[in-house]
Amino acid sequence: MLIRKSIAGIVLERNIIGHRFKPNAISFYNYSKSVATEIPVYTEPKINLVGLNPKQIYEVASRIDPKINKFVGNQIYQWIYKKGCLEFDNMANLSLELRKKLGNSCIISYGNVRESQLSVDGTRKLLLEYKSEKKKACNTVDNGNVNDTSEEKHVLGYKENPGDLVETVYIPEVDRGTLCVSSQVGCALNCKFCHTGTQKFMRNLTSSEILGQYMQVAYYMADFDRKENERRKITNLVFMGQGEPLLNYRNLKAAISLLTCKDGIAFPTNKITVSTSGIVPLIEKVATELQVQLAISLHATEDGLRNKLMPINKQYPIKELIKSIRAFCSKSSDKNNRVTFEYVMLDGINDFPGDAVRLSKLIKGIKSHVNLIPFNPWPGTEFKASKKAKINAFYETLSNQDVSCSIRKPRGQDIFAACGQLKSNSLSKQWA
Template sequence: MAAPLAVAPAATKEKPSLVGLSREGIGEQLAGIGIDRKHIRMRTAQIWNWIYARGVTDFSDMLNVSKDMRTTLSDAFTLKRPEIVTEQVSEDGTRKWLLRFPARGAGRPVEIETVYIPEVGRGTLCVSSQVGCTLTCSFCHTGTQKMVRNLTAEEIVGQVLLARDRLGDFPDKSTPVGAAVPSEGRLVSNVVMMGMGEPLYNFENVKDALLIASDGEGLSLSKRRITLSTSGVVPMIPRAGAEIGSMLAISLHAVRDDLRDMLVPLNKKHPIAELLEACRNYPGLSNARRITFEYVMLKDVNDSPADARELVRLLRGIPAKINLIPFNPWPGTNYQCSDWETIETFADIVNRAGYASPIRTPRGRDILAACGQLKSESERMRVRERMALTSMFPDTAD
């Protein structure tokens, strides 16, 4: 007799998460499982408070919800956090998490990195918006990873929730012994959309996530403590100001179109003049809500005194501050960081023109957690394998 055919087990359907949904979205989900509509507003408020103010990850902990209702919610939904693959702590206290999410159309589970930077008086969380990136900025490690997919609002908010969990920044949670955190106040006090990906190419999910982050009954971060960084997706900048209302940062990095075309290829589509015009018209722009212009210092590329003077000229009339970023090296890069004396000379020129431009000491370099160094570990392994293969068999190089 022929052996019976093996039947593959049915794939387990992923329960929907209530994390990252608007109040209206939660209400629709509750209606979908038969919750009486006259109770939905109250239930939504309860769930919202438990998720974002209390940081619960289990419906059974929602103590002002009836036991039967908790069971119903648990059967239908999840509040789970991203899966932590690794957690690294730098010698300077910076923390980096490698996080894994379900495939959701990508063919296999995906990974991103999230970084926490503790400083005196504040703790900044650098959040990713995409798996990989389409922009291929030549100085950026993330730009060498092909775009895989956008992160959902759940996955973006989940990075903030996970960081607050791990740092003890929710009621009834404890801070790890020896962790570098601010001495008082919120441990995650600032969020910057400066991780992997271009936030404005994932606008709706980023918008939904940041509105939760800034919701007074949600994660309750001031919009002045949330910064969205873009490489210059000009058509979306007005919408970001009007619909999100966060602070804006521009990855500028060059003062001439020919150079910026090479460093930030998006410039070929939206050149410097067009980008700066969008900045001048950014909703809510004022001396109290200045735009930050990020400028990575690349040795003998964009770091001359003439570049500094042209930067001052370009930004004239825009309420702005300049963030000078010493280049953070990564495996395979062809760039070098500007000499410290060169950086100081550049900073003096822009400071004398009235632009606050502190030179930030790189943080987390020893764990590849600094600006421009983020990348999924699986992609890093592929790069290492290619580099090893190329060194052994030079003819295999591209």
């Protein structure tokens, strides 16, 4: 059953999932005029092929039908990742028998859309539900240990849990569309200005769940159906949603590898940005292994203040952070890449002219761009946004020091979708 509400111009949707096997369906109300298709919602355990690489898909398929070869495995992979196919029945170049067998044992699921909100400025926030069998094993912070060989089970259909809910945000602009993806449910780092930081860390998202956020929105924006040379609706992908992506390194890496795989989604690496609060030992790997763009949540120029705003700074102070960023730049294969520094403007805290001067000195010699973010308030926060005049003065000071910078236009504030406002149980509370 689909319930829709419209409050002050915001469209809210909630899907009530029936406890039966037959897939039901929900739609994105008003999401994309060009797409009327619906995505099935599954409630029974089956193997989810989303999140599996070509080798893994072949392994799963050959267990179901030992007659198939790698070529057929690759055909299934392309149906899923290149064409956005959701039904095995539609995989026209597979035998009818194989399609039936796959349908009996596997699903193609991007996760269930539990709620969908549309801001007055066109920003869309989704509350997605993922149910993973590996809940207990996922419930630790991943330090990027590549020796961890524990296997993920891509199975859906277990009891509802707040640890299954996560938010993702699509921000359309005239010349681009940015998808802000989450990497964890909640966050362990407790940055004081961030709404997610008030939500206790519950678990890492699997690579399937990270990828599912992209595929869910790409499907509805008809990106899988676009013609050759036609621009994607999702042009940029930023890991700036809930959680610290580098503390879920293994799954982040697997998801990026699938996003950029030339045989599948083929998302350009220079349009993917991983944003970190400063997990120093893994920053270089963003250049050498992930090979994507880097953004740093900086927000302060002295350890004293940064320790208070971002407790992770006690472990990795500014000097070490800057050193690791310089190492990232020297290892990056594209020397034209710029590191983005995110700087939230907090009234009377970090918005003084001296902060701007220190910031320009700190990042001197690093090819970079500074994003000044007017603070986006959330219920219970102790902070206020800096006055417009102060933000402009800060911007002028940086510009006068030849620092490339801009002031970010807040998007999706009215639905708590703006930077630093995500918290996956906030919507549920509104509906309680």
